Amino acid sequence: MDETAVPGEAVLTDDGIRLWAARAADGPGGPVILCHGGPGIWDTLEEPAALLREHRVFRWDQRGCGRSQRSGPYSTERSVADLDAVRRHFGLERMALLGHSWGARLALSYALARPARVSGLIYVSGTGIDDDSTWHPAYKETFRGRLGGHRERWEELRDRRGDRTEAEDREFAVLQWSVDFADRDRRRALERAEAMATPWFGVNYACNATITAELRRTSATDGLRDRCAALGLPVLIVDGENDIRPRRAVDSLERALPDVTRTTLPGAGHMPWSEDPEGFRAAAGAFLARLRGDSR
Known part of the structure; x- marks a missing residue:
């Protein structure tokens, strides 16, 4: 899908920042807002939006990212207010x-x-609420292994951060994102990463660094676990079996939540809808249908 063809609307935040948002589907089902990954990149969720087209689906670029105004401040609290x-x-x-x-x-x-x-939360390919030291070393090892013959080039571009051209920034992102696909055909994985990077809006590294540092400070706290334990909403956790981020990272969140279902899609990676679209549609669709039934 050509992202430039998605009709967008300007959303004004309470502190005057302009966000890009779009109505991605207008089905008869209830509303669903999609929150893209990063931090610091843009919405790349056109595939799951299409899979959920029987619902009213909304997409948006977080502040400082993609088609939204490139301006801070950046924090989880600020992002929550922007989503509102x-x-x-x-x-x-x-x-x-x-x-x-x-x-x-x-x-x-x-x-x-x-x-x-x-009404409910679909938690896809997250990394849980523990300290990232419990999973990040294993992630790094698998990441480098999956880069294969592209590792040397990725390391060269990584070490030249700040001096890279825009084309090299994009090349670096494509190599990095390619390992998120479990496809054994690495050419196919690179093609999928190329699609994510088209059109190219540029990574906001300041946003990424600021929010990542905040998450490291606020994870693995009793307060966060207690708040999750008190959450009276249904939650669906969706994992890709071959995500390079160890899925055990999510176990503590699953244990904390009082109303949670977990689905692991065999053979899928960090973008599970891409490698098992029917499995993803079935899991997410059944969960959203449950929410609709509960609201009657």
């Missing part, structure tokens, strides 16, 4: 949230802060 601005813009009293990777943590944070506005 998107909700208000589209006139939604209550909606389901689907968050991917960092966006899963953002969606969880919104649900914890404003539970009355959320």
